[in-house]
Amino acid sequence: MNNIKNNVLGGITAAVVALPLALAFGVASGAGATAGLYGAIILGFFASLFGGTKTQISGPTGPMTVVIASAVVAFSGDINAVMTVVLIAGILQIAFGVLGIGKWVRYIPYPVISGFMSGIGCIIILLQINPFVGVESSGPILQTIIDIPKTFQNASLPSLIIATLTLVIMFFTPKKISSIIPSALIALVVMTYVSVFFSFSIPTIGEIPTTLPEFILPTTFEFIKLKEVVTFAVTLALLGTIDTLLTSVVADSMTKTKHNSNKELIGQGIGNALCSFVGAIPGAGATMRTVINIKSGSDSNLSGMVHAVTLLVIVLFLAPLASQIPLAVLAGILIKVGFDILDYRFFKIMTKVPRKDLVIMSVVLLLTVFVDLIMAVGVGITIASILSIYHISKHTKFQTKKSKDIIALDLKQSTTKVLKIHGSLFFATSEMLEKRMNKLKNVENIIIDAYSVGFLDLSAMLTLEEIVQHLVQEHKEVYLLLNEANRRKVLKIDTKGVFSSIHMYKTLQQAMNDIEKRAMVNG
Incomplete structure (x- = not known):
């Protein structure tokens, strides 16, 4: 009451x-x-x-x-x-x-x-x-x-x-x-x-x-x-x-x-x-x-x-x-x-x-x-x-290292390199990824470590597809590290079969083990 x-x-x-x-x-x-x-x-x-x-x-x-x-x-x-x-x-x-x-x-x-x-x-x-x-x-x-x-x-x-x-x-x-x-x-x-x-x-x-209003259509x-x-x-x-x-x-x-x-x-x-x-x-x-x-x-x-x-x-x-x-x-x-x-609150500060x-x-x-x-x-x-977007893109970093800098592995005449991506991959950072990949020369095995990438949009996925397709055409071995959510994303749009044709792993250790096995078989 x-x-x-x-x-x-x-x-x-x-x-x-x-x-x-x-x-x-x-x-x-x-x-x-x-x-x-x-x-x-x-x-x-x-x-x-x-x-x-x-x-x-x-x-x-x-x-x-x-x-x-x-x-x-x-x-x-x-x-x-x-x-x-x-x-x-x-x-x-x-x-x-x-x-x-x-x-x-x-x-x-x-x-x-x-x-x-x-x-x-x-x-x-x-x-x-x-x-x-x-x-x-x-x-x-x-x-x-x-x-x-x-x-x-x-x-x-x-x-x-x-x-x-x-x-x-x-x-x-x-x-x-x-x-x-x-x-x-x-x-x-x-x-x-x-x-x-x-x-x-x-x-x-x-x-x-003092009367009710008239109806209007x-x-x-x-x-x-x-x-x-x-x-x-x-x-x-x-x-x-x-x-x-x-x-x-x-x-x-x-x-x-x-x-x-x-x-x-x-x-x-x-x-x-x-x-x-x-x-x-x-x-x-x-x-x-x-x-x-x-x-x-x-x-x-x-x-x-x-x-x-x-x-x-x-x-x-x-x-x-x-x-x-x-x-x-x-x-x-x-x-x-x-x-x-x-808004006096804003004016004060x-x-x-x-x-x-x-x-x-x-x-x-x-x-x-x-x-x-x-x-x-x-x-x-x-x-x-x-x-x-500009601020976020500035926080996306690309780090290129030789395999021996990443893991204790000494392969003779190894030409393996790892591109580690920190941050987000989206339309504002796709071009940065492409430019960095173009700098990798005289490489047989390329590991793209994008496992820690939290956000991956369509622009980045299509750019990644083009990069991978180009590398495969040049007879390079491509290893892509993605978390489960992003892996499902790229496979959904994989109409050309580009991603399914390469090696996809969750950890760098798995990718390096695969490279080692191939090196031994070919050696």
């Missing part, structure tokens, strides 16, 4: 925190406050019902809002196209869960995640400059930056006052108070009251319907937009996956539990897909709301569903009050959210980290802000992978 009580209270607390953020993200997306609220309600309920992280609270988040805002601009008023993006993104997330892709997110390098999240934080801050001062938004980030002098020249003093005071509340509310009443909610209520009391003439959210859009739709959908799906599973890891560390990443993606996918049918914006696992939920004593998915139902009650009965909320207040709240997303990590983080951050979110992650992972 106590657990049920804690989960209900945790859900209600999470809803109170989610309310101003859902409104703010909805407005920031360009789809409207209602879209943000129903995104929190629908995703929050179904992600909790079907997801794999018991204490996670889901709803609109900064990164997802940035993408959906870009889609709203790109499709300029075509809500069906925007919602098709959301539907496909949800379906892709379900597919990710079914295919077990969730576990691969953990292999994204930290500098990539750091640059990406800090880039998202910068985007949110920059996009809220215009609403902060009561000026109509300029559109793209670069244009917003260029227009900053003009923006402040046309600033509305009442909007600037309201937004600045909102920021003061967000940054300086004592923790003793904010732990009981979220600072975002305090700012929302207090500054809305101030605006109404002084009759400030500033932009507000406007009317929020997402797939009715112009086919010519398919490429853009799919691009945005893939971006949303990947972003939602990363955002959600990072929050799941945070939840695990706090609750000492283990989430089911694939089940979580299926739950997120179902929730986001359903959002598309009512014009709601998509979202992901929300770290701040999840942390507050856990600190409130929640330990099951009941809290997430209570959070969604609480928001629905607020929408249906308190919407007229919300319609008077100034956009400047939401801008102040979102700017604080943007600062919270910045950026002068001490390896140069390659700093380069990766910086490139990803700049590409995220000024170019494209998916490109930023893709380029970051590519750079990190190339540098990692």
Whole structure:
């Protein structure tokens, strides 16, 4: 009974925190406050019902809002196209869960995640400059930056006052108070009251319907937009996956539990897909709301569903009050959210980290802000992978010795040499192997000792096949030492019978014994 009580209270607390953020993200997306609220309600309920992280609270988040805002601009008023993006993104997330892709997110390098999240934080801050001062938004980030002098020249003093005071509340509310009443909610209520009391003439959210949203058929859009739709959908799906599973890891560390990443993606996918049918914006696992939920004593998915139902009650009965909320207040709240997303952990150690990590983080951050979110992650992972491959290849060593240096064996006129390979054999080291083999001249018996090679990829196997085939054609005796796993690998691809035609052993002693026997027979 106590657990049920804690989960209900945790859900209600999470809803109170989610309310101003859902409104703010909805407005920031360009789809409207209602879209943000129903995104929190629908995703929050179904992600909790079907997801794999018991204490996670889901709803609109900064990164997802940035993408959906870009889609709203790109499709300029075509809500069906925007919602098709959301539907496909949800379906892709379900597919990710079914295919077990969730576990691969953990292999994204930290500098990539750091640059990406800090880039998202910068985007949110920059996009809220215009609403902060009561000026109509300029559109793209670069244009917003260029227009900053003009923006402040046309600033509305009442909007600037309201937004600045909102920021003061967000940054300086004592923790003793904010732990009981979220600072975002305090700012929302207090500054809305101030605006109404002084009759400030500033932009507000406007009317929020108190009825359930209308049904939308997402797939009715112009086919010519398919490429853009799919691009945005893939971006949303990947972003939602990363955002959600990072929050799941945070939840695990706090609750000492283990989430089911694939089940979580299926739950997120179902929730986001359903959002598309009512014009709601998509979202992901929300770290701040999840942390507050856990600190409130929640330990099951009941809290997430209570959070969604609480928001629905607020929408249906308190919407007229919300319609008077100034956009400047939401801008102040979102700017604080943007600062919270910045990766201060990396910034504190950026002068001490390896140069390659700093380069990766910086490139990803700049590409995220000024170019494209998916490109930023893709380029970051590519750079990190190339540098990692280079590092690994540097640790692969090739050592050539005469047989007598390896084993106590004195064969007269012996022309046996051993090539010992330390490290990994893969596409980045295949050429090194080939070059080293070409240096072996005047040799009758060649032992390729690759027994300690842990990783052997197809590129290396094919290179090894070509080397062996060439040596055999030159009438040389080839001895190949492989562990059992790699031996099975090369024999599977041995369509030409190259590997099966040579001597394959597990130990150097076995190979040397064979050479000795042959030498005695021939001698």
